[in-house]
Amino acid sequence: MVREITYADAIKEAFDQLLESSPDTFVMGIGVKSPWYVGNSMKGIFDKYGEERIIDIPISENGITGITIGAAMAGMRPIMVHPRMDFMYLAMDQIINSASAANYMFGGKSNVPVTIRSIINRGGEQGAQHSQASQAMYMHIPGIKVVMPSTPYDAKGLLVSSVKDNNPVIYIDDRWLYNEKGDVPEEMYEVPIGKANIIREGKDLTIVATSYMVSQALVAAEELADKGIDIEIIDLRTIKPIDEDAIITSVKKTGKLLVVDAAWRHAGVAAEVSAIASEKAFSYLKQPIHRLTLPDCHAPASSVLEEVYYIRSDKIKEKIQEMIK
């Protein structure tokens, strides 16, 4: 039986079923019992599972992230929640030096099945320290996996897979997607980590996108379909390890590649996807690869500046038209 629920509810359902099905799973993080921090994506979870397993924390991101890593080393399956990616920088030492390196450094004898959920929360004149999407920082690191669901179906399935994975997984969701609706099965299911999803088939141009940008690319593609432009959209879903085959196969078909990632440009997802396409499908490319990303600057507060800073479907549409003349 398939129902339509929102992205936020899909996350909540994954939490619920993971907690229900395994006593080894527990949750820690700032604001996990508060609607401010996690939106409605965890509504009722605290009331149902109580403060023993849903632990709202002192303001100590580095230490507490390390605690979830330690519990994972002991075989538990914790979920650490950072309600904004901006605050998660404080925990990078633990994530990188403790979690990501352990399995390799200890000769495969210390794996860390922790899930670190972090939320992109931006807009509303919040400024540079409350707006960041720092996925690129984590995809740079060996030993961790990084997922970014764009649909309610994947929001649930990827959270389940993240917790079941034997490695540290960074799970990144986006507040701007919370009200998006989609089909989500009621039972617990997994979405494979490392597999992209062709979300729209087309022959004229490939868009590879992440998270919220997938939904915006879809809007742009639908609007251009009337003009006879036929866009293929690949939702990466996992940015580390990245699904090279999906990218290469599509580029071979369309010969044109636009990468859209709502984060900084340098050394980011878009740079990585471009490198893969030029290394492995160079001779199929009919024109230079294009990247649509945030400009190389911090998020401004002013809504007038936010308007030009962030990417919506209109900017994607413009870019496509530039590429298909």
Next chain:
Amino acid sequence: MKTNLKISKEQSLAFYKDMLRIRKFEEAISDVSEDKEIKTPCHLYIGQEAIAVGACRAVEKEDYAFAFYRGHGHYIAKGGDTKKMVAEIFCKSTGCCKGRGGSMHLISPEVNLFGSTAIVAGQIAPAAGVALSSKLRDDKKVTLLFFGEGATEEGVFSEIVNFASLKKLPLIMICENNNAAAHMKLSERQPIDDMYLKTEPYMPSFQIDGNDVIEVYSKVKEAAERARDGQGPTFIECMTFRWKGHVGPLLDIDKGLRTAQEIDSWKAKDPLLNKDILSGLLDSEIRDIELEVDDEVKQAFRFARESSKPDPATLLDDIYAD
């Protein structure tokens, strides 16, 4: 132990006026955010005015200060231009950060107030760095470091307490204990109530009534003297309460985080109703101050409203210094 410091008439006037300025600016900002004319998240300082005022009045304009996202009060108390503050909160091009920072990121280099951070405890290490610069240059300046009790939960707090003490930095650590961090009371986050116990082995550490401006003033003054004399940092825990909810104009009663009784009990300890201050002032003097402050608020809001929004073409300015 309460200090019996005698303060002059001018001081009483100045303390009262600055506290009232903060109160009236915050109330006006609160009203306007209710109408959504202001979008940037505002963490209001109402109820805590005595701390910023007492501390800033105890040091010189040239002394340094670091505040945080709940920073309108510190900006006003340190002597920042209120037109530029309100314009920044309206995210206008004339704001102190040209509209790029918003409420959480005020700055006033004219009075040596560094930019405020929206990362809890983000200001602690840089403030100690500024204090180190004073030590290395022997410029006799002190650095006021304001932070909430929640910031003492971050690891960096312990690192800096240790280092500032070790190197005898001219740093005055002012912990504003309002018993709350966002949606959580102190007892949900820490097994102790008294923050000054954390620093006692490292530096002179005190717990005082943060709603008593004279008390704050005298403790900070002593701390500044010690710091200028090369005797190192001081920790002053100021017990207080924020009247508004964590962010914005609401009270957080609806969210079940606080009760009306709790808020009322603290309103009875309103820093503006300080008897030692008010007893020295004439009614006519108080009225004059009120009129002056009302006018300052009006002018600042008019300036902000009439200012232009940032030009989108300036988006990429200032990424690097020249």
